[in-house]
Amino acid sequence: MNFDWRSAGALATVIVLFIVIHILRKKTKINFSLLVLGSLLAGIGVGILFSGHTDWVTPIGKIYVSVLYALMSPLIIISVISSVTSLTSVAQLKGIGVRSVVWLLITTLLSILLAMGIGMVSGVGQQSYLSIEGVNTGAFENRVTPFAVVLMGFIPRNIVEDIANEKVIPMILMAVLIAVSYVVAANKNRKKVLAFKSLIEALKEVIFTAVDFIIKLTPYAVLALLVTASGNAVGRGAIVHSLIVLLIVSFIAMIIDTFLINAVLIKTFAKLKPMSFFKKITPAQLVGFSTQSSCGTLPVTLETLTQKIGVKDKVANFTASLGTTIGMPGCAGIWPVLVAIYGIHGLGIHYTPKDYIILGITALFVSLGTAGVPNTAVITTASVLTAVGLPLELLVLTIPISSIADTGRTACNITGAIVAATIVGREEDSLDDEIFNGTKEYQAESSAENNDGETTYLSSDDETIYLSADDAEEEPTIPVGRGCM
Amino acid sequence: MKKNQKLFKKLTVFLASVIIAATSISTMFNVYAVYEDCDLDGYDDATGIKLPWVGFDGTKGDKIPAGYFDEPADTTTTTTTTTTTTTKATTTTTKATSTTAKATTTTVANNGGGANVTTEKTSVTKAGETTKAVSNSVTETVTPAISENVPSSDVLPDVLTVDTNLPVDEDEATDGDFFAVVPNPSSDLASILENIGKLEIKDSSGSLIHVGSELTITGSGFTGNIDDLEIEIHSDNPILLGNVNSNEIGAFEIKTNIPKNLEAGKHDIVVLYKGTEITRQQIEVGPEAADSFLKALSVGFGKNNKDFVPGIIILAILLVAGVFTLALRSVVNISKSKKG
Numbered sequence: 001m002n003f004d005w006r007s008a009g010a011l012a013t014v015i016v017l018f019i020v021i022h023i024l025r026k027k028t029k030i031n032f033s034l035l036v037l038g039s040l041l042a043g044i045g046v047g048i049l050f051s052g053h054t055d056w057v058t059p060i061g062k063i064y065v066s067v068l069y070a071l072m073s074p075l076i077i078i079s080v081i082s083s084v085t086s087l088t089s090v091a092q093l094k095g096i097g098v099r100s101v102v103w104l105l106i107t108t109l110l111s112i113l114l115a116m117g118i119g120m121v122s123g124v125g126q127q128s129y130l131s132i133e134g135v136n137t138g139a140f141e142n143r144v145t146p147f148a149v150v151l152m153g154f155i156p157r158n159i160v161e162d163i164a165n166e167k168v169i170p171m172i173l174m175a176v177l178i179a180v181s182y183v184v185a186a187n188k189n190r191k192k193v194l195a196f197k198s199l200i201e202a203l204k205e206v207i208f209t210a211v212d213f214i215i216k217l218t219p220y221a222v223l224a225l226l227v228t229a230s231g232n233a234v235g236r237g238a239i240v241h242s243l244i245v246l247l248i249v250s251f252i253a254m255i256i257d258t259f260l261i262n263a264v265l266i267k268t269f270a271k272l273k274p275m276s277f278f279k280k281i282t283p284a285q286l287v288g289f290s291t292q293s294s295c296g297t298l299p300v301t302l303e304t305l306t307q308k309i310g311v312k313d314k315v316a317n318f319t320a321s322l323g324t325t326i327g328m329p330g331c332a333g334i335w336p337v338l339v340a341i342y343g344i345h346g347l348g349i350h351y352t353p354k355d356y357i358i359l360g361i362t363a364l365f366v367s368l369g370t371a372g373v374p375n376t377a378v379i380t381t382a383s384v385l386t387a388v389g390l391p392l393e394l395l396v397l398t399i400p401i402s403s404i405a406d407t408g409r410t411a412c413n414i415t416g417a418i419v420a421a422t423i424v425g426r427e428e429d430s431l432d433d434e435i436f437n438g439t440k441e442y443q444a445e446s447s448a449e450n451n452d453g454e455t456t457y458l459s460s461d462d463e464t465i466y467l468s469a470d471d472a473e474e475e476p477t478i479p480v481g482r483g484c485m
Numbered sequence: 486m487k488k489n490q491k492l493f494k495k496l497t498v499f500l501a502s503v504i505i506a507a508t509s510i511s512t513m514f515n516v517y518a519v520y521e522d523c524d525l526d527g528y529d530d531a532t533g534i535k536l537p538w539v540g541f542d543g544t545k546g547d548k549i550p551a552g553y554f555d556e557p558a559d560t561t562t563t564t565t566t567t568t569t570t571t572t573k574a575t576t577t578t579t580k581a582t583s584t585t586a587k588a589t590t591t592t593v594a595n596n597g598g599g600a601n602v603t604t605e606k607t608s609v610t611k612a613g614e615t616t617k618a619v620s621n622s623v624t625e626t627v628t629p630a631i632s633e634n635v636p637s638s639d640v641l642p643d644v645l646t647v648d649t650n651l652p653v654d655e656d657e658a659t660d661g662d663f664f665a666v667v668p669n670p671s672s673d674l675a676s677i678l679e680n681i682g683k684l685e686i687k688d689s690s691g692s693l694i695h696v697g698s699e700l701t702i703t704g705s706g707f708t709g710n711i712d713d714l715e716i717e718i719h720s721d722n723p724i725l726l727g728n729v730n731s732n733e734i735g736a737f738e739i740k741t742n743i744p745k746n747l748e749a750g751k752h753d754i755v756v757l758y759k760g761t762e763i764t765r766q767q768i769e770v771g772p773e774a775a776d777s778f779l780k781a782l783s784v785g786f787g788k789n790n791k792d793f794v795p796g797i798i799i800l801a802i803l804l805v806a807g808v809f810t811l812a813l814r815s816v817v818n819i820s821k822s823k824k825g
Binding site for chain 1: 784
């Protein structure tokens with residue numbers, strides 16, 4: 001039996017590089033983004049060196065994707081319930097809660113439509129002739145599903161079956177139903193359902209921690225995935241070039257969404273000058289772009305909103321925080337839709353207008369349910385691909401360039417959250433034009449009166465606002481959502 | 486407890502008897518649900534029963550001809566068959582030319598567990614000679630005595646050649662020996678064209694078929710041992726893709742490239758023999774792969790992008806909605822300022 005020495009060499013090289021990554025992480029405290037970028041470049045080099053002999057390395061990347069994918073269902077359910085139930089923290093602020101959700105979803109919907117239009121016009125993925133191992137492209141031909149059947153498929157029927165079969169939309173709808181039921185029950189007797197809220201937050205913390213563990217493995221996974229991808233791509237120029245085009249198209253979409261679409265929203269609904277607005281939020285965008293972390297950027301985001309734009313604390317705190325858990329035009333709008341269109345074109349799947357509508361609706365639903373997680377884009381893309389019946393292998397193919405696109409995605413998410421918070425501030429009469437125009441200095445609020453003259457209280461973490469001091473003491477702390485990395 | 490044990494034993498014996506009896510009866514009367522010859526050896530994969538033709542598939546509607554499994558009136562034919570294997574030197578030589586075509590007939594009629602009949606790949610041309618095939622895949626002709634009960638040849642398959650490694654001597658031969666059989670590749674074009682065969686055409690890398698890509702064409706069910714089958718792609722003009730030989734069981738595989746100057750669209754892959762079409766299958770050929778960065782970047786603006794217009798419509802709707810929103814806001818602001 002001939003032993004494949006080159007494959008063994010590839011695996012050995014990857015293991016050595018794993019050790020190097022580990023040492024760099026532990027000893028030098030190197031920036032995470034730099035580490036991922038370095039892994040990406042190393043993976044390309046190793047893949048080219050051992051092209052055609054990377055089969056022994058392939059399972060490593062697939063294990064990473066599988067484990068992330070395994071967390072998708074519990075993450076969706078807990079995130080939706082946590083996000084929606086947080087709206088009941090302040091009864092008076094339900095108006096802000098609903099407005100925030102609506103505007104965050106509007107920004108995401110606009111980004112979905114934009115991604116769809118740009119993806120279709122640019123033909124991203126066409127003539128790349130993707131060949132995905134184990135995927136029979138013939139299975140997608142002549143696939144016709146009546147719209148009524150599709151619609152019925154959105155409705156939850158058996159939650160256990162829906163979770164087992166990874167039906168994303170029914171899971172989200174069921175989670176929303178449970179969350180809304182909690183809201184109604186909490187309004188009647190908050191103390192009776194307090195344990196449920198505590199459980200949800202505890203589960204959220206546990207799952208987030210689990211995802212954190214997995215995310216820390218990203219450099220290793222990117223290395224393995226790049227070795228496989230570039231090893232197989234040697235001689236497959238069409239796929240490599242199409243992936244680069246996908247990256248470029250995604251950045252074009254993010255730029256248009258960030259500066260053009262948001263400009264119209266700011267001008268029309270926030271009644272602010274777009275140029276001045278974007279000048280003021282540039283620091284937050286740059287921090288998000290460089291750190292690729294909405295969580296890490298949140299303090300800068302809040303500071304920008306309150307001190308430069310003039311949005312009052314209560315709106316800024318609530319909407320910007322919610323914007324890291326719901327919406328996210330970059331991670332949940334543009335990227336999943338473009339990857340889906342890339343796969344549709346590359347695999348030669350015939351998509352009708354009805355199918356595209358379903359894709360858009362699915363992406364919008366998913367933006368509601370898979371927020372607040374590091375590496376959101378991988379989860380949301382997996383959710384969208386699964387929901388519309390596209391092969392998950394597309395995700396594996398695009399993970400290497402996803403790490404680069406994460407820079408623009410995060411900036412896009414932050415901008416969307418800031419825009420939504422500004423518009424809500426204007427609609428709630430919580431936007432100080434004098435601060436925006438620079439004629440007045442910002443003054444921090446410790447306890448403030450809301451529009452009805454009621455005194456509000458901050459909780460111990462200064463992140464949650466309550467109507468009574470007792471509530472502020474009793475209610476468990478709602479952690480700030482973590483954005484995508 | 487003892488009663489239960491006795492009962493259990495009786496029940497076990499009864500069930501075992503039923504199973505044995507059912508198996509025997511079904512074997513005897515060939516009451517298997519369906520016959521299939523997936524391995525293209527001319528015999529049912531499950532029972533080893535010789536089937537009317539190679540590639541018989543009962544799951545796809547093939548039917549056993551009436552009287553196919555009927556025992557011949559003269560049971561000595563079976564014996565003759567066996568005997569013939571040892572005395573082929575004499576029997577074959579005298580009857581080779583006249584009985585070759587019918588040899589299978591007799592064999593099939595006798596078959597209850599496999600045929601031990603072989604026939605020569607090449608025609609016997611001289612009486613009195615026991616011809617031995619030159620090719621490695623063929624052995625001597627063994628011709629049993631002709632039975633009057635032989636069904637007409639037009640419903641019976643051709644005899645196929647025999648594996649040289651299988652025993653042909655009576656002492657070596659055992660009941661149930663099976664031989665791979667292929668149709669006699671006679672120079673009769675009509676008989677070759679009778680076996681239309683099936684084609685499986687796919688891109689070698691597993692993606693969509695496109696201009697310049699490598700195709701893997703797999704054929705099955707054709708006449709066996711045919712040299713120089715021509716594989717062409719037909720659009721406006723036929724283009725020869727390559728030549729291939731079919732093996733003993735009428736199967737072949739060829740890897741060939743779609744010509745780079747071919748236009749994208751529907752084309753036919755045609756299998757011919759000496760210029761005469763045997764079968765064809767339509768394929769959809771996509772445009773050439775965008776294997777350069779500029780091509781990948783501009784692929785959406787080509788004529789093959791069916792999503793271009795719908796994409797423009799979506800972007801236009803967004804643009805119009807944005808302009809309309811701005812205009813509406815301006816009008817509202819103007820009217821407010823007038824009132825103020």
